[in-house]
Amino acid sequence: MKLNKKNNCSIFLTAGYPQLNSAPKLVEELENAGIDFIELGIPFSDPLADGPVIQETSTIALNNGMTIDVLFEQVAEIKMNSALPIVLMGYFNPIYTYGVEKFLKQCKALGVDGLIIPDLEIDIYEFEYKALFETYDIPLIFLITTATPVDRIRRVEKMSKAFIYLVSSSATTGAKASFSKGQIQAFERIKALNLKVPIMVGFGIHNNETYRTVCNLFDGAIIGTAYLKSIANKVSTKAFVADIIG
Amino acid sequence: MDLIKPLQSLKVRIMLIKVCGLSEESEITELANSGIDMLGFIFHKASRRNLNYDEAKGAFIRNLACEKVGVFVNEEFDYILQTGFYFSLTHVQLHGNESPGMVQALSRYFKVIKAFSIHSKFDFRVCDLYPSADLLLFDTKGDLAGGNGTQFDWKLLDSYQGDIPFLLSGGIGKNDVKAIKEMNHPFFEGIDVNSKFEIEPSRKNIPEIKTFMEELNKSISKTRKGYYGEFGGAYIPELLYNPVQELETAFERIKTNEEFKSKFKHLLRDYVGRPTPLYFSNKLSEKHDATIFLKREDLNHTGAHKINNTIGQILLAKEMGKTNIIAETGAGQHGVATATVCALMGLDCTVFMGTVDMERQKPNVQRMKMLGAKVVPAESGSKTLKDATNEAIRYWINNPSTFYVIGSVVGPHPYPEMVAHFQSVISEEMRFQLQEKTQKMNPDIIVACVGGGSNAAGAFYHYLEEDAVALYCVEAAGLGIDSGKSAATSHLGTVGIIHGSKSLVMQTDNGQIIEPHSISAGLDYPGIGPLHAHLIKSGRAKSIAVTDAEAIKAGLDLTRIEGIIPALESAHALAALDKIELKNKTVVVNLSGRGDKDLETYLTKLNLAENEIE
Numbered sequence A: 001m002k003l004n005k006k007n008n009c010s011i012f013l014t015a016g017y018p019q020l021n022s023a024p025k026l027v028e029e030l031e032n033a034g035i036d037f038i039e040l041g042i043p044f045s046d047p048l049a050d051g052p053v054i055q056e057t058s059t060i061a062l063n064n065g066m067t068i069d070v071l072f073e074q075v076a077e078i079k080m081n082s083a084l085p086i087v088l089m090g091y092f093n094p095i096y097t098y099g100v101e102k103f104l105k106q107c108k109a110l111g112v113d114g115l116i117i118p119d120l121e122i123d124i125y126e127f128e129y130k131a132l133f134e135t136y137d138i139p140l141i142f143l144i145t146t147a148t149p150v151d152r153i154r155r156v157e158k159m160s161k162a163f164i165y166l167v168s169s170s171a172t173t174g175a176k177a178s179f180s181k182g183q184i185q186a187f188e189r190i191k192a193l194n195l196k197v198p199i200m201v202g203f204g205i206h207n208n209e210t211y212r213t214v215c216n217l218f219d220g221a222i223i224g225t226a227y228l229k230s231i232a233n234k235v236s237t238k239a240f241v242a243d244i245i246g
Numbered sequence B: 001m002d003l004i005k006p007l008q009s010l011k012v013r014i015m016l017i018k019v020c021g022l023s024e025e026s027e028i029t030e031l032a033n034s035g036i037d038m039l040g041f042i043f044h045k046a047s048r049r050n051l052n053y054d055e056a057k058g059a060f061i062r063n064l065a066c067e068k069v070g071v072f073v074n075e076e077f078d079y080i081l082q083t084g085f086y087f088s089l090t091h092v093q094l095h096g097n098e099s100p101g102m103v104q105a106l107s108r109y110f111k112v113i114k115a116f117s118i119h120s121k122f123d124f125r126v127c128d129l130y131p132s133a134d135l136l137l138f139d140t141k142g143d144l145a146g147g148n149g150t151q152f153d154w155k156l157l158d159s160y161q162g163d164i165p166f167l168l169s170g171g172i173g174k175n176d177v178k179a180i181k182e183m184n185h186p187f188f189e190g191i192d193v194n195s196k197f198e199i200e201p202s203r204k205n206i207p208e209i210k211t212f213m214e215e216l217n218k219s220i221s222k223t224r225k226g227y228y229g230e231f232g233g234a235y236i237p238e239l240l241y242n243p244v245q246e247l248e249t250a251f252e253r254i255k256t257n258e259e260f261k262s263k264f265k266h267l268l269r270d271y272v273g274r275p276t277p278l279y280f281s282n283k284l285s286e287k288h289d290a291t292i293f294l295k296r297e298d299l300n301h302t303g304a305h306k307i308n309n310t311i312g313q314i315l316l317a318k319e320m321g322k323t324n325i326i327a328e329t330g331a332g333q334h335g336v337a338t339a340t341v342c343a344l345m346g347l348d349c350t351v352f353m354g355t356v357d358m359e360r361q362k363p364n365v366q367r368m369k370m371l372g373a374k375v376v377p378a379e380s381g382s383k384t385l386k387d388a389t390n391e392a393i394r395y396w397i398n399n400p401s402t403f404y405v406i407g408s409v410v411g412p413h414p415y416p417e418m419v420a421h422f423q424s425v426i427s428e429e430m431r432f433q434l435q436e437k438t439q440k441m442n443p444d445i446i447v448a449c450v451g452g453g454s455n456a457a458g459a460f461y462h463y464l465e466e467d468a469v470a471l472y473c474v475e476a477a478g479l480g481i482d483s484g485k486s487a488a489t490s491h492l493g494t495v496g497i498i499h500g501s502k503s504l505v506m507q508t509d510n511g512q513i514i515e516p517h518s519i520s521a522g523l524d525y526p527g528i529g530p531l532h533a534h535l536i537k538s539g540r541a542k543s544i545a546v547t548d549a550e551a552i553k554a555g556l557d558l559t560r561i562e563g564i565i566p567a568l569e570s571a572h573a574l575a576a577l578d579k580i581e582l583k584n585k586t587v588v589v590n591l592s593g594r595g596d597k598d599l600e601t602y603l604t605k606l607n608l609a610e611n612e613i614e
């Protein structure tokens, strides 16, 4: 997938939430609202890097019967009707248990545009899985934080094929303060590295202000918790996106 | 306490190294002793490295215990067979135009390596014709069959789509370390070196080979550090990379530091009350017709083995200048031990505990509060140890400068190694105590309960390499292994990732973690430490499952016959004695903790039982 414009806006949603089959319809709404690409979350029983909102949606999704196979069916449906890039995001255990190669093969067949696996650590990826990902030509999108050492960021830059996911702060998902001066300075240090790969910022983007801030510095923003909350609060997708993008 | 060595030898080897074209006995011996995986001998008259041998050399090679490869070029089947048997080769490597049928025929007697010469027009589909080969070897095409000392373009290997692992060969020298490390083909198994490490044909430059091996293994062992066989590692979100790295560096520093060791020992002796006794139980011994000792970890300050580890980790936290300590707890023993040491050292303490456990281990919740710790209820999932651990990890992500004291040999590297290191004092004491009492170096059997596995790791540690000592991990079967209400991870689990390490995990077919059940809060966990997963999978340790009811009974029995009320966790280890052949054996049961915290559970069952009798 190529991100060659500015101000990309991506939405994360937990597949299987609020209903088992909600994703295709939500994606259609998001596409109509002008979103640039979608992250579909594969629910996991023990999502370590997530705050209460995403935990809750994952539990509901699992209770609704969401599995990787069901998700793939939904991706196929989405891909039939839409050209929107789809990135899948999930913890490593369900993917490992499904079979990494089988998973990648399916992703390739369905035209999945990238994967985010927050707990597949870089060394482990490089050592055990990189070759397999390259065989199936599925880009893995790495997370970095503002505290990630520069040589490690450079390694990530070399291995990245789609974009780099910059985690806005040291926190699980769902934090919702505005960015502190220190955070902005840390962003500027990353910006100064002039990475050759686009950077999308996620975790804690929840309104127009935070969205603007990161778009001014980087290539776009990823919004998760705020969107899932808006679903629970019955806010329309169109209104939500308009509010964020401004 | 330089106790890390036995664990390191359990690591997997990950790149295979073969040295080919050998002849000199002294060189062969040295290579065999230095960890080279395969030694290669060439049986090809046209080669400058053709093996010249006599009766004595034949016998010498026959007696080598390592993997021995004979290299042949278009020889008759009978000749290869005879040569192979004569030298008792483990592998034959075929370098000519040998047919798939020949490979298949030979594969009945040896492992077969089929070699191919690679050039820009080479069609890798040819490899598919040799499904009975164990390994392939990709060499450079040149004038001489069997090795030319030049390299081919390794990029060509991208077209190899087969699934037989291969060795890379042809002109590999000491300057290729980097390129080899960057090889990322999924079926790249190792390398074959020869002429680039020679003084003259067949005379190897041994020091250079050794340096080369070290170079190769250096960065590899770095990435693979923290593995026990296939288990372990650090499967952590990037948010935890710095804190885990910082911890690893600090742990490496104190592991062998004399000043740290002396502080640790001092506190274990004067504050915890170590060494704990190795108590000979007459009654249990009579009952089982064996010599049975109880290692009395219940007599530690705070009532369980957990404090060995919290003293170590919190001393380390102090060294690192940390002021905030967090911990998860199941039975509350680890929480109490953490709160205790934090009180001692003047540090802030927050303990995460599932609400189900807060209810069933109330006395420990009260102790933690009294000690000044904040107890944070974990409400998600099954509201037990797994969920408390999730919450602690999330808190750590949100507060990366905190020190997270994990209570068992679980979690990302370096935790399993570090916790085992601090708990290894248990078997360190057992060694001299047992010798004092029985004049025997080793027990025949060690039995310990396993939640995450820290008390078992401590009790097994110094015996891991003594194969004559049988090790038993006792798991909680809950209402029965197949009842759907169980925590018998090694029986029910499959390979997966839990709390940052690869291990055995109780999970659904979809990779969702299953909520376990045990009457004992300390064993109520759907995972098991990676060390134990490896010990059990490799057959070094056996695992036994004990039900709630069996554990209660064993706990009540010990109370009445020895006047010792064991923790419900430890009661599982005692109940396992009925399931092991003990006759005439010397046995140590690790009595990991005392049962004060479990009185309510015990008494409820006792009343029930006595009412039934009435």
Ligand SMILES: Cc1ncc(COP(=O)(O)O)c(C=O)c1O
Pocket: B304, B305, B306, B330, B331, B332, B333, B334, B407, B408, B409, B449, B450, B451, B452, B453, B454, B455, B456, B521, B522, B523, B567, B569, B570, B592, B593, B594
């Ligand atoms: C007394 C006692 N024994 C055993 C355990 C189980 O832990 P591990 O397997 O790490 O020794 C616990 C845990 O809380 C415990 O309190």
